[in-house]
Amino acid sequence: xxxxxxxxxxxxxxxxxxxxxxxxxxxxxxxxxxxxxxxxxxxxxxxxxxxxxxxxxxxxxxxxxxxxxxxxxxxxxxxxxxxxxxxxxxxxxxxxxxxxxxxxxxxxxxxxxxxxxxxxxxxxxxxxxxxxxxxxxxxxxxxxxxxxxxxxxxxxxxxxxxxxxxxxxxxxxxxxxxxxxxxxxxxxxxxxxxxxxxxxxxxxxxxxxxxxxxxxxxxxxxxxxxxxxxxxxxxxxx
Amino acid sequence: xxxxxxxxxxxxxxxxxxxxxxxxxxxxxxxxxxxxxxxxxxxxxxxxxxxxxxxxxxxxxxxxxxxxxxxxxxxxxxxxxxxxxxxxxxxxxxxxxxxxxxxxxxxxxxxxxxxxxxxxxxxxxxxxxxxxxxxxxxxxxxxxxxxxxxxxxxxxxxxxxxxxxxxxxxxxxxxxxxxxxxxxxxxxxxxxxxxxxxxxxxxxxxxxxxxxxxxxxxxxxxxxxxxxxxxxxxxxx
Numbered sequence: 001x002x003x004x005x006x007x008x009x010x011x012x013x014x015x016x017x018x019x020x021x022x023x024x025x026x027x028x029x030x031x032x033x034x035x036x037x038x039x040x041x042x043x044x045x046x047x048x049x050x051x052x053x054x055x056x057x058x059x060x061x062x063x064x065x066x067x068x069x070x071x072x073x074x075x076x077x078x079x080x081x082x083x084x085x086x087x088x089x090x091x092x093x094x095x096x097x098x099x100x101x102x103x104x105x106x107x108x109x110x111x112x113x114x115x116x117x118x119x120x121x122x123x124x125x126x127x128x129x130x131x132x133x134x135x136x137x138x139x140x141x142x143x144x145x146x147x148x149x150x151x152x153x154x155x156x157x158x159x160x161x162x163x164x165x166x167x168x169x170x171x172x173x174x175x176x177x178x179x180x181x182x183x184x185x186x187x188x189x190x191x192x193x194x195x196x197x198x199x200x201x202x203x204x205x206x207x208x209x210x211x212x213x214x215x216x217x218x219x220x221x222x223x224x225x226x227x228x229x230x231x232x233x234x235x236x237x238x
Numbered sequence: 239x240x241x242x243x244x245x246x247x248x249x250x251x252x253x254x255x256x257x258x259x260x261x262x263x264x265x266x267x268x269x270x271x272x273x274x275x276x277x278x279x280x281x282x283x284x285x286x287x288x289x290x291x292x293x294x295x296x297x298x299x300x301x302x303x304x305x306x307x308x309x310x311x312x313x314x315x316x317x318x319x320x321x322x323x324x325x326x327x328x329x330x331x332x333x334x335x336x337x338x339x340x341x342x343x344x345x346x347x348x349x350x351x352x353x354x355x356x357x358x359x360x361x362x363x364x365x366x367x368x369x370x371x372x373x374x375x376x377x378x379x380x381x382x383x384x385x386x387x388x389x390x391x392x393x394x395x396x397x398x399x400x401x402x403x404x405x406x407x408x409x410x411x412x413x414x415x416x417x418x419x420x421x422x423x424x425x426x427x428x429x430x431x432x433x434x435x436x437x438x439x440x441x442x443x444x445x446x447x448x449x450x451x452x453x454x455x456x457x458x459x460x461x462x463x464x465x466x467x468x469x470x471x472x473x474x475x
Contacts, residue, residue, distance in 0.1 A: 100310050104254065128288075132257030133310035134280065136288060148285065 004034025011045055011064070012185030013146030013178035014056035016114040017158055018139050019167035022124035022195025023116040025056050026171035028146065028179055029187035040187035040206075050075050052199060053091045053117030054192050058144030060109040067098050067113075088117040092127035092135060100133025112143030118194045142174070146182030150174050168193060172204055180212035256308040256359045258282055260293045261432040262394030263304035264422050265363045266406060267372045267387050268415035271443035272337075272365035274304045275419045277427075278452050279434035286434055294440040296447040298323045301337040301366035302440050303344075306391040307379065308359035315358060318347065337366030337373040341383065349381025361391035366442050390422075393430040398422035412441065424455055 012028040027045035031038045045057050047068040055071075057064035071094045075086045092115040099111060113129045128141035140158045142150060154174055162170070168191055175189045189204040263276040280288035293312070294304040297319050305312040322343060326335050335343075341364045351357050357379045365374040376389040388402040401422050410418065416439060427433045435457070440449040468474055 096310075100314065103257075103310075130258050130282070130288075130310075132308060133313075134258040134308075135310075135313065136280070136291065138288075138290070151287075 001035075003036060005036060007034040010109070010184060011043075011058045011061055011144060013142070013144040013150075013175055013182060014045060014058045014112070014114050015142045015147075015150075015154070015171050015174050015178075016056060016116040016126040016128075016140065017154075017162075017167055017171055018116075018124045018126050019162040019164060021164060022118045022193065023126055024164070024167045024171045024191055024193045025054055025114065025116045026168075026175050026189060026191045027056050027058075027144075028175050028185040029190060030179075030185055031061060032184050037186065043187075044190060046190055046192045046201075048072070049091050049095075049115070050079065050085045050117070052085060052119065052194050053088050053115065054194065054199075055091075055095060056114040056116070056143070058113065058147075059111035063109070063111065064113070067095065071095055071098065085119070087119040087121060088115065088125045088127065089119075089122070089137075091115055091117065092129065095127075096129050096133055096135040099129050099131075103132050110145075112147075114141045114143055116194065118196060120196075124195060142178075144178075144185065146175075146178030146185035149181040150178045153177055164193060164195070168202070173210060176209040177212050179209070254308075254357060254359055256311075258288065258291075258309045259359075259432070260291060260306045260309055260312070261430055262390055262392040262398065262426055263293060263306050263361075263363045264390045264394045264398045264402075264419060264426075265304060265365050265374055265376075265388065266402060266410075266415065266419070267365070267374050267408075268410040268412060269408075270412065271367045271441060272302070272372055272374050273412070273415050273419060273442075274302055274363065274365065274440040275423055275437055276304050276306075277423075277434050278436045278438055279432065280309050281432045284431070286432065289434060289436060290452070292438065292449075294438060294449060296440075296442070296449070297340055297364070297366075298326070298336075299334050299446075300368040300442075301335075301340045301364055302442050302447055302449075303340070304363040304391075304440070305360045307361055311358040311360050315344070315347070315360065315362070319343075334368075336368030336371075337364055337375070338368075340364050340366075341373070341375040341377065341385075344377050345381060345383040348377050348379060348383075352380045363389050363391060367444050370444060393426055393433075394422070397425045397429055401425065420455060424457070427455060427457065 010032050012030045015026040017024050025046050029043050030040050031043045046054050049055050049072050078086050095115050115127045118124045126141050128136045172189050179185045191202045193200045258280045265274045274294050276293045280291040297303050362377045375385040377383040388406050390398045435454045436452045438452050
């Protein structure tokens, strides 16, 4: 069986949603080289570009790490020139430019990014920069190999004007569901919440994630579901 | 695939693959001006991924532009046109670029890119009214361009234009034009797999541009044959 070990490092699932006061960005933490899981724990796919604008990266890791460094460099200079941090839209446009100009270059692979942040002009905004360089301002966006499985879930679950906690729970649930059905997504769920007050990062380790299994039984009469007592096979007995 | 040391010369030959694409746009002249319609879908291959993509935009004071094909290239074309209109305005000479000029500009852009083997992957429909003259034209990704009373891109060419050839008249009122347009859109909805039921109608007259809010068409599934299609021939559909 070909394990495709010459493939570029690739990345799993990213989500970005707006809520009443700002945005919540979320991602899994798995990096794969073909069939091999290179890393399931330390990758942080949500990278800072300016004080209050972050980018979620999905696709070939090396390329995207370069994109965020490159864009951050330009934005640092812009911040010095203008005396104030760049807007979300300007940041997203730089990311778009990189994606658009380099679509046809080799080794690009499936590159999808979500730029999310808060600025004083338009508040919280999410921009999806899709494969090829299409930029779309959306109330919520998902990308990455694991995103196709949760399209329907997010369409149903996202509501206008959610509170911060609800939005964060939604993002965690969405990424957990993606992890459950996508082999290239896994590990922890990291979230970054950005609003007028600032930026807050969270990490939800794998065993704290809601269980997403096709054998869940939920009946209206039972108060607790069977999943509450299920334990992972390799977890040590308390 | 083996990772080989390919040195990219740049301008030799590039096969462009479109990623996020829009489907048909239909345009026609009517009594007071020009009317366009398109759905608001952005497909990613066979996935109907984005459902709120505006594919018809006003250009300057006198024109509207609709595009099918790669959305990122359409967005880039809008930027080029933005610069064009801005420079035109800066002359401040009382003159402004009309649809015929925009059409010509776009033709040059598309054709020149095609000659460099680096096409913009779009089919464009441009129309408008200037000084009482209505104009409607189309440019393809290789630079083929023409004017007509009604135009369409993609599937619209095959499904909508025959309808338009049969039923279009010079003096259609706006309501009649919308009805004819919706007739074409409905056929496209039934028969084009990338079409979604969320359309925008744009009209441009001497007064200006109006682009409607997205709305859905009513489809008809009330045929008795649809209820039990295998009746009388079990195992068939």
